[in-house]
Amino acid sequence: MQPAVSHGDRPRLPIQAILRQTQDLPVLPGAIMRVIQLTGNSDATSRAIADAIGMDQAVTAKVLRLANSSFYGLPRKVTSLQEAVILLGFRTVRLIAMVAGTFTWMTRPLKGYDLPPRQLMRHSMGLALGAQMIARIGQFDPEEAFVAGLLADIGKIAIDNCIDGKISLMMQLGIKGGMTFEDVERTVLGHTHSEIGAHMAENWNLPQEIVEGIRWHHNPLGSGNSWLAHAIHLADVLAMVTGYGLGGDGLQYQLCEESLEICRVSAEDFDGLVEQFVGAVLHGEALLEGMG
Amino acid sequence: MDVRQWNLSFGSQSGGGLSSHQFSVGLAEIRVVNGPTLLECQGIGSCIAVIAYDAHACVSGVAHIILPKRLPSSSSDRPGTFMDTAVEYLLNELVKAGAVAERLKWAYAGGSDFVHLASGASLPALELGRRNSEAAKSELSRLGAEVVGNDTGGTTGRDVSFCTADGDVKVRTVHEGEKTICNLQ
Incomplete structure (x- = not known):
């Protein structure tokens, strides 16, 4: 795969300056950070996880709503966090907490990217569920893949203001030059949403594997062959092809052949992958039902 | 009344709720409506x-189709997933609705x-x-459908809509x- 950029590589603003321009920059709630730390600890108790989530009332309410969605099909309504952890398990509650903690800003419209309300959340759920599906096929960690996939496009939230009103011109630039959308972003802004998203994840002290998965999901060879970047990359391809949460960023998307090998999937079975992906995201929509 | 006026989100950022006559047709979904409507597929x-329409009966329908044909390994029970099942299913549903x-x-x-x-x-x-x-071309031809327009190819996504008020x-x-x-x- 070619290096991601060769078109007019000219950073205009440092990433920090771009982030400063973004009003209401997303913040990962402290409760979610604590949950991520605890679920990586095999000694953590269900009580400790429940206490960590319980520190944030808004997140708590969303976690309970998600746990009671038909996606999980629990036999009875869960009314306490501790019960949710016992019935669904640590790792599942971690995923639910991530969705709950990101829901508010993931459902905002991104005018710059031509994404109506909830479309970034849909696309991000597509990346999360797609990466989880690919990880299962490749026998990697599906929960890790879900979390990294969910956050892969957070950089779009920060860039959105910067490209507001420019998307049509950016698309024309990409079409004329045969450029990927990342190339266009770098030409116009000097940075890509992947780089900015990785910077945000670093600021949140997320595990380095997740940071690198976000940074390299469009160009996974740059990750030094992290399976996570390859899994998110393939999930992104599937989400793009099916238009799942698709905004203005279609254009040329370069599929890294090595991702297929590393994740043990066959390009010849592309239709089968697309069918599986659609099944996963349609099932996943049940998770967000009733979330307003 | 121009049903397209009821559109609250197509081509805009409002994302407001859909009216009772307006339907967003999702992946692998087939939607048939008897009466005035605005049908749209986003992304x-x-x-x-x-899309099909019988203007005389005011019956219309849309299928949002994912793949050209059912695979030997397919487990999906949604006929809208595959072109070789979706179009015929849509036709049958339209006729059942009065078209x-x-x-x-x-x-x-x-x-x-x-x-x-990338290589x-x-x-x-x-x-x-x-x-x-x-x-799509092949399946519509097989069913003897009168195709009056299409817009395919390219490298970007599309939003597609149909409105009974003007037939566009x-x-x-x-x-x-x-x-x-x-x-x-």
Whole structure:
């Protein structure tokens, strides 16, 4: 795969300056950070996880709503966090907490990217569920893949203001030059949403594997062959092809052949992958039902 | 009344709720409506939206189709997933709702191909948009459908809508804005 950029590589603003321009920059709630730390600890108790989530009332309410969605099909309504952890398990509650903690800003419209309300959340759920599906096929960690996939496009939230009103011109630039959308972003802004998203994840002290998965999901060879970047990359391809949460960023998307090998999937079975992906995201929509 | 006026979100950022006559047709979904309506498929990538309308009976329908044909390994029970099951299913549902097959006018849109191997090598399996477009043409021809318009190919996503009030099938892309590709009245 070619290096991601060769078109007019000219950073205009440092990433920090771009982030400063973004009003209401997303913040990962402290409760979610604590949950991520605890679920990586095999000694953590269900009580400790429940206490960590319980520190944030808004997140708590969303976690309970998600746990009671038909996606999980629990036999009875869960009314306490501790019960949710016992019935669904640590790792599942971690995923639910991530969705709950990101829901508010993931459902905002991104005018710059031509994404109506909830479309970034849909696309991000597509990346999360797609990466989880690919990880299962490749026998990697599906929960890790879900979390990294969910956050892969957070950089779009920060860039959105910067490209507001420019998307049509950016698309024309990409079409004329045969450029990927990342190339266009770098030409116009000097940075890509992947780089900015990785910077945000670093600021949140997320595990380095997740940071690198976000940074390299469009160009996974740059990750030094992290399976996570390859899994998110393939999930992104599937989400793009099916238009799942698709905004203005279609254009040329370069599929890294090595991702297929590393994740043990066959390009010849592309239709089968697309069918599986659609099944996963349609099932996943049940998770967000009733979330307003 | 212009039903298209009820549209609250197509081509805008409002994302407001859909009116009772307006339907957003999702992946693998088939929707048939008897009466005035606005049907839309947002974010069509390599998929295809197939639209049909019997203006006399005021019965219309849309299928948001994902793949050209059912695979031997397919487990999906949604007929809207595959071109070789979706179009015939849509036709049957339209007739059940009061449409007359011979009066139906058809259109289809979508089938972008924006995924390419980074090496530049060609791999037909990845050209899902092209394969879907060909399958739509072939399946509609097999069913003797009167196709009055289509808009396929390219490297960007499309929003596709159909409104009974004017019979227009409209396609919107980010770089070209909205255009009417045909009229089904």
